[in-house]
Structures are given as C-alpha cells and as structure tokens.
Amino acid sequence: MRVLNIIRKDGPRNFLSDLYYHLMNMSWGPFLFLFLILFILLNICFALLYTAFPSSTTGDGSFLSNLFFSVHTLSTVGYGNISPNGLIGNLISTIEIFTGMLSLAIMTGLIFSKFSIPKSQILFSKNLLLTKYNGVDHLMLRVANVRSNRIMNAKAGMTLLRNEVSPEGISLRKMHNLKLVRTETPIFSLSLTIMHPIDSSSPLYGISSEEILGHQFGLTASLSGLDETIGQSISASNFYTVEDLVINRQFKDILETTKHGDTVIHLDRFHEFK
Numbered sequence: 001m002r003v004l005n006i007i008r009k010d011g012p013r014n015f016l017s018d019l020y021y022h023l024m025n026m027s028w029g030p031f032l033f034l035f036l037i038l039f040i041l042l043n044i045c046f047a048l049l050y051t052a053f054p055s056s057t058t059g060d061g062s063f064l065s066n067l068f069f070s071v072h073t074l075s076t077v078g079y080g081n082i083s084p085n086g087l088i089g090n091l092i093s094t095i096e097i098f099t100g101m102l103s104l105a106i107m108t109g110l111i112f113s114k115f116s117i118p119k120s121q122i123l124f125s126k127n128l129l130l131t132k133y134n135g136v137d138h139l140m141l142r143v144a145n146v147r148s149n150r151i152m153n154a155k156a157g158m159t160l161l162r163n164e165v166s167p168e169g170i171s172l173r174k175m176h177n178l179k180l181v182r183t184e185t186p187i188f189s190l191s192l193t194i195m196h197p198i199d200s201s202s203p204l205y206g207i208s209s210e211e212i213l214g215h216q217f218g219l220t221a222s223l224s225g226l227d228e229t230i231g232q233s234i235s236a237s238n239f240y241t242v243e244d245l246v247i248n249r250q251f252k253d254i255l256e257t258t259k260h261g262d263t264v265i266h267l268d269r270f271h272e273f274k
Contacts, residue, residue, distance in 0.1 A: 020110075023110055031110075031114070039074075042103070043070040043071050044067065046066075046070040046096050047067040047069075048063070050066035050069065050070065050092060051066050053092075055088075055089070056085060056086060056092060057069055057082055057089055058083050059081075065082065070096065073093050073097060074099065074100040075100060076100050076104075118230055118234045119234075120151075120235065120236045121146040121147045122143055122144070122145060122146070122223055123143065123144045123267065125143070125271055126271045127240075127245070127246045127273065128140070128141050128219060128244050128245050128246070129141070129247075129249055129250070129251065130212065130246070130248070131247070131248055131249060133195065133197075136197050136198065136199060137209070138181075138196060138197050139158070139196040139198065139219075141193070141238075142192070142194070142270065143156070143192050143194060144254075144265065144270055145188055145189055145190065145191070149189075149227060150187050150188070151228070152186065152187060153225055154185050154186075154187075154188035154224070155223070156183055156192065156194045156221070156223050157183070157221070158178040158196050158219060158221055158222075159175050159176065159222075160178055160203055160219055161173065161176075161217060161218040161219065162218070163216065176203040178196040179197065179201060179202065180194060181196070181197060182194075188223075190263065191254060191255065191265060191270075192223075193251065212242070213245065216242060217241070217242055219240045219241075220238070220239050220240075221237060221238050222235065222236070222237040223235065223237075246273060250274055251272070251273050254266040254269055
C-alpha cells in the first residue's frame with residue numbers, strides 16, 4: 001500500500017509531542033525492539049549507579065552483579081541473594097522500582113492501544129487502468145479484502161490531485177472528488193473494481209490518453225466500512241501517480257466458482273492485467 005509522502009521543511013520539531021502516534025504507527029517488530037533497548041539502557045544506568053556506590057548492595061560490587069540486581073529491582077520480581085544496603089542503596093532502588101512500575105504501566109497501555117486499533121487488510125491494485133467500458137473511457141482500479149471477514153456498508157472514493165492555474169495566474173494544488181460508477185456495496189468480502197467514467201462531468205473529460213500520460217497528477221483511492229467481526233470502522237487508502245497508469249488493458253479475472261459452488265479468489269494474480 002502506497003501513501004503520499006510529505007516532507008515538511010523548516011516546520012516545528014514536534015516529534016516528542018507526536019511520540020504516541022509514531023509508536024502506534026510502528027510495526028510490532030521495531031516497537032518491541034525499542035522497548036527492549038530502553039529496558040537494557042535503564043538497567044545499565046542503574047547498574048552504573050550501584051557500582052558507583054560499592055556499599056549500596058549486599059553483592060560483591062561488580063558491574064555484572066549490580067546489573068542483574070538492577071533487573072530484579074526494575075522488574076519488581078523481588079530480591080534473592082542480593083538486596084539494597086544502606087540509605088543510598090535504598091534510595092536508588094526506590095527510584096528504580098518507581099521507574100519500573102511506571103515503565104510497565106506505559107508499555108502495557110501502549111500494547112493494549114496497538115491491539116485495540118482496528119487494522120484493515122485491504123489490497124489495492126498496483127496499477128491504475130485507463131480503458132473503455134460500455135464505450136466510455138474509465139479509470140479503473142481493483143481492491144480486495146484479504147481477510148476472511150466481511151466489511152459492511154463499504155464506501156469507495158477517488159480523489160484527483162493536480163496542479164492548476166487560475167485565470168489570474170495563481171498556481172494551486174486542487175483536489176477533485178471523482179464520480180464513481182458504484183460508490184457503495186452492502187457487503188465487501190471478495191474483490192471490487194472501482195471505476196470512474198470520464199464523461200462530461202469528469203475533470204479529465206476532453207483530454208486524450210496520451211495527454212493524460214503527459215500530465216503530472218496524483219490519485220488517492222480509499223475504501224471504508226464497518227468490520228463485522230470487531231464492530232469498528234476501518235479504512236484504507238492508496239496513492240497513484242501517472243507512472244502507475246496503464247492504458248487499454250483490463251484486469252484478469254480472479255474469481256472462480258468450484259463445482260461445489262464455492263467461490264475462490266486468486267490473489268496471486270490480483271495485480272495482473274491483459
């Protein structure tokens with residue numbers, strides 16, 4: 001799935017203020033790896049503190065011994081043969097226990113949030129086709145529901161994004177919501193072809209296919225609906241450029257009915273056209 005990449009130059013540096021959104025957008029691998037690194041760094045920092053005060057624990061005072069003591073303290077699992085010693089040792093361990101409890105609460109909340117965010121598995125075709133349908137030029141793309149669930153009241157949309165110049169010579173980036181042959185489907189469980197007729201109401205009307213290829217434009221396709229399994233709204237989108245446009249081709253059929261009446265969707269040839 002492709003999205004429109006935007007680079008903001010000389011804007012406010014708000015990475016920390018948007019840290020929650022960055023973490024939510026991370027995949028599970030980097031997300032868990034980040035917390036593993038933070039866990040290791042915290043333990044190293046506290047182990048160095050214990051090592052700086054040799055009498056702060058009942059261990060032998062080595063860094064390795066203090067590192068494992070720090071792991072026990074930070075994870076609040078209790079003490080074994082090593083425990084804090086003296087005022088400084090108890091102060092450091094108190095701070096570490098509080099840090100461990102806070103870290104565990106934050107990590108639990110973030111993991112729960114990531115699990116609770118509905119994720120769609122909607123596949124968009126790699127290419128956008130410009131071909132005739134019922135004697136009229138159409139822009140076409142294909143979407144499929146990869147999961148075995150059903151999406152209720154699915155709504156599709158297409159938005160054209162291109163540079164235009166007003167009669168006054170003002171250059172601007174303008175969006176056009178494109179009319180579709182079919183915008184809604186009550187149940188989306190297999191695949192759907194989203195089509196925009198290039199008729200007199202279309203912003204692309206009167207432009208030949210060769211001229212369209214010479215234009216710089218972007219097109220966003222979106223699909224949203226209600227996930228029947230979890231009862232939450234989901235959405236997905238994909239961004240196309242003129243480089244993704246293919247002229248006078250048709251998508252290959254990917255649906256097949258078996259002799260037992262079952263419907264098979266061939267996702268292995270989902271992106272293919274003829």
